[in-house]
Amino acid sequence: MGNRDIELIKKIAALKKKKNAVILVHNYQLGEVQDIADFIGDSLELSQNAAKTNASVIVFCGVHFMAETASILCPDKVVLLPDMNAGCPMANMITAERLREKKKEHPQAVVVCYVNSSAEVKAESDICCTSANAVKVVESLDAREIIFVPDQYLGHYVSTKTSKKMILWPGFCPTHARIKPERIKELKRDYPQARVVVHPECRPEVIALADEVLSTSGMCRYARRDDVREMVVGTEMGIIHRLRRENPGKRFIPISEQAICPNMKLITLEKVLWSLEEMNPEVKVPEEIRLRAKAAVDKMLKIGGK
Numbered sequence: 359m360g361n362r363d364i365e366l367i368k369k370i371a372a373l374k375k376k377k378n379a380v381i382l383v384h385n386y387q388l389g390e391v392q393d394i395a396d397f398i399g400d401s402l403e404l405s406q407n408a409a410k411t412n413a414s415v416i417v418f419c420g421v422h423f424m425a426e427t428a429s430i431l432c433p434d435k436v437v438l439l440p441d442m443n444a445g446c447p448m449a450n451m452i453t454a455e456r457l458r459e460k461k462k463e464h465p466q467a468v469v470v471c472y473v474n475s476s477a478e479v480k481a482e483s484d485i486c487c488t489s490a491n492a493v494k495v496v497e498s499l500d501a502r503e504i505i506f507v508p509d510q511y512l513g514h515y516v517s518t519k520t521s522k523k524m525i526l527w528p529g530f531c532p533t534h535a536r537i538k539p540e541r542i543k544e545l546k547r548d549y550p551q552a553r554v555v556v557h558p559e560c561r562p563e564v565i566a567l568a569d570e571v572l573s574t575s576g577m578c579r580y581a582r583r584d585d586v587r588e589m590v591v592g593t594e595m596g597i598i599h600r601l602r603r604e605n606p607g608k609r610f611i612p613i614s615e616q617a618i619c620p621n622m623k624l625i626t627l628e629k630v631l632w633s634l635e636e637m638n639p640e641v642k643v644p645e646e647i648r649l650r651a652k653a654a655v656d657k658m659l660k661i662g663g664k
C-alpha cells in the first residue's frame with residue numbers, strides 16, 4: 359500500500375467518525391475498498407446490516423440497485439453511492455413498464471424479482487429473491503406460474519429445481535455470461551483436485567460442469583470447509599481478494615481474467631472520501647415506490663433461507 363492510500367484511509371476514517379457513517383462493501387469491489395469495509399458481503403447481507411446499524415450515514419460501495427435496497431430498508435439514513443455511474447447492466451435490462459405489460463399477458467402468474475433490479479421493478483413484483491434463496495422463494499409460493507425477472511440464467515437454474523412453470527425474462531449478467539464451458543473444462547484438466555464452484559448467474563452449460571452452484575456468501579462459507587483446499591471460483595474476480603484473505607494457505611483460481619464487472623470497479627478510495635466530504639451522491643427511493651418495493655423485500659426476508 360502506498361503513502362497516498364494510507365493518507366486516504368486516514369482521512370476516510372476521521373470523516374466516518376465525524377459523520378457517524380458506516381462503510382458497506384460488496385464482495386466484488388476493488389481489494390483496497392474491501393479493506394476499509396465495516397461490513398463486507400453480498401447485496402442482501404449488506405442491506406440487512408444497513409438496517410441494523412446505528413450509523414446515520416451509509417456509504418454503499420457497490421452498484422446502484424444495492425444502494426437503493428439499503429434506502430428501501432433504511433429510509434431515515436443517508437445512503438451514499440460514491441459513483442452514480444455504478445449501475446448494473448442486468449438490472450437495466452427491465453423496466454417497470456415492460457414488467458407491467460408482461461403481467462397483463464400472464465394474469466395468473468406471481469412475479470419473483472431477483473434483488474438485482476431497480477426499486478421500480480421491485481415495486482411491481484410480488485416477492486424478491488437473492489441468488490442464495492431463489493429456489494426456496496419460488497417453492498414457497500402458492501402459484502403454478504411464475505414470472506421470474508430479470509436474470510434468465512438464475513431463473514433457468516431455479517426451473518431445474520421446481521415443477522412450477524417459469525416464465526423467464528431475457529436479462530443476464532454480462533460479466534457471468536463471459537464465463538464459458540470450455541474454460542471450465544480447461545481448468546478441470548489443469549487443477550484436477552480443485553472444487554469448481556460457480557454462481558447461478560452463469561450460463562446453464564457452465565452450471566452443468568460445476569461441483570457446486572453457490573451465491574457469493576455461499577462461496578465464502580464453502581471455502582472455509584476443511585475439506586476444501588483448492589477452488590476454481592466461477593464468479594466476478596473481486597471475491598478472490600476476500601477468499602484469499604480469509605483462507606490463508608488455500609488456493610483460489612479465478613475462472614477467467616475477463617470475469618470483471620467494470621461497474622463494480624468504479625468505486626475507489628478517492629470517491630469514498632469525496633462522497634463523505636460532500637455527502638453526495640445520495641440515493642433515495644421515493645416513498646410511494648419504496649413502500650411497494652419494501653413489501654416485496656419483506657416477504658422474502660420472512661421466508662429467509664439459503
Ligand code: SF4
Pocket residue numbers: 386421445446447448449474531532533534594619621622
Ligand atoms: S456482476 Fe453482473 S449482476 Fe453484478 S453488478 Fe455487475 S453486471 Fe450486475
